[in-house]
Amino acid sequence: MLNLFIKRNGMVVRESIQSVKSIDMEADILWIDLLHPNSEEIAYISKTYLLDIPTKEEREEIEESARYWEDSETVTINTYFLTRPNEEKIFHNETITFLLTHNILFTVRYSEFKVFDEIQQRVLASPKNFEDGFDLISKIFELRVEKDADMLEGIAKETRLLRRMVVFDKQLGDEILEKLSILQEMHLSLRDSLFDKRLAITALLRTNKADNEVKKDLGIVLKDINSLVEFTNVNMNILDNIQTLFASQINIEQNKIIKIFTVVTVAMMPPTLIATIYGMNFTHMPELEWTYAYPIVLSAMIVSTILPLIYFKKKKWL
Incomplete structure (x- = not known):
């Protein structure tokens, strides 16, 4: 037009x-x-x-x-x-x-x-x-x-x-x-x-x-x-x-996520080590015969998980 x-x-x-x-x-x-x-x-x-x-x-x-x-x-x-x-x-x-x-x-x-x-x-x-x-x-x-x-x-x-x-x-x-x-x-x-x-x-x-x-x-x-x-x-x-x-x-958000996974991984290492030790199939492990062996080991695993978290908190890594 x-x-x-x-x-x-x-x-x-x-x-x-x-x-x-x-x-x-x-x-x-x-x-x-x-x-x-x-x-x-x-x-x-x-x-x-x-x-x-x-x-x-x-x-x-x-x-x-x-x-x-x-x-x-x-x-x-x-x-x-x-x-x-x-x-x-x-x-x-x-x-x-x-x-x-x-x-x-x-x-x-x-x-x-x-x-x-x-x-x-x-x-x-x-x-x-x-x-x-x-x-x-x-x-x-x-x-x-x-x-x-x-x-x-x-x-x-x-x-x-x-x-x-x-x-x-x-x-x-x-x-x-x-x-x-x-x-x-x-x-x-x-x-x-x-x-x-x-x-x-x-x-x-x-x-x-x-x-x-x-x-x-x-x-x-x-x-x-x-x-x-x-x-x-x-x-x-x-x-x-x-x-x-x-x-x-x-990047900051990704680093926070990676940091959380890192802390969780480190915190789980002590209880994992305890569980690994007492999970070994040796014939002579005297602790296995204790009456309160299970709650003692379980308590040790819980404490070993909490202590690293307290340490990380004081260091302000969490």
């Missing part, structure tokens, strides 16, 4: 079209948003506007030259936006393609994003704030980074809560380990997304196609991204610390 945003009589109107060939080439188009485009739509837009729209494979390439490039007419950007489809536990990065040519913004995406819904409402409500495609992409990045900041704040709260659970509540188990892994993965995805947007914005600040006002706005967004990257790194260090504490707690 294609959403067209057309400047008309000082306003911006939205037109949703099913057939790409029904685009009015005479209209003053501000933005063409391609959501789940098929090959026919991609081919038509590429041919009509002389664009080199990257394929799905090209969109996922990570080298810098594949994330941003421009020629005399067009700026092309592939950048990550975080998404969590179907309320999954873990976020992942979805590549969005932005193309700017003749002051028209083209966006190619294969997922729904609230950012695009919100920016569309802003364009319709305040058309004077969006003179060209560069104004649009600047506001999209600004809004997306705000969303990333909110997301990072929520993840940071979960990180601090997890640390309290491990350090103070001594909670261990598969649930804590799973939560730790999820938070680590979310931080990695968020950091990758921020790095990618920082690369795109840095390149946009160098282009001579954007005006100074747009560059000023993008400069502010870039500062916000740098702050978020630092905050993300701090949180990742905290998660590494939690992982170390978690492993240490497990």
Whole structure:
């Protein structure tokens, strides 16, 4: 589906079209948003506007030259936006393609994003704030980074809560380990997304196609991204610390268990020795003829068990 945003009589109107060939080439188009485009739509837009729209494979390439490039007419950007489809536990990065040519913004995406819904409402409500495609992409990045900041704040709260659970509540188990892994993965995805947007914005600040006002706005967004990257790194260090504490707690619990078994084993050695001696099948063992031999030996075994435990207790080994 294609959403067209057309400047008309000082306003911006939205037109949703099913057939790409029904685009009015005479209209003053501000933005063409391609959501789940098929090959026919991609081919038509590429041919009509002389664009080199990257394929799905090209969109996922990570080298810098594949994330941003421009020629005399067009700026092309592939950048990550975080998404969590179907309320999954873990976020992942979805590549969005932005193309700017003749002051028209083209966006190619294969997922729904609230950012695009919100920016569309802003364009319709305040058309004077969006003179060209560069104004649009600047506001999209600004809004997306705000969303990333909110997301990072929520993840940071979960990180601090997890640390309290491990350090103070001594909670261990598969649930804590799973939560730790999820938070680590979310931080990695968020950091990758921020790095990618920082690369795109840095390149946009160098282009001579954007005006100074747009560059000023993008400069502010870039500062916000740098702050978020630092905050993300701090949180990742905290998660590494939690992982170390978690492993240490497990080692301590394991050592306690091993210690208990060791103490029990040592405490049982004297009575075992007594039982072994009197269990030998010698013919002449005078103690066996005593009337009270059995209770005496049994008492000796009990005492020989208790004495080591008392000794271990005084040594604070228990």
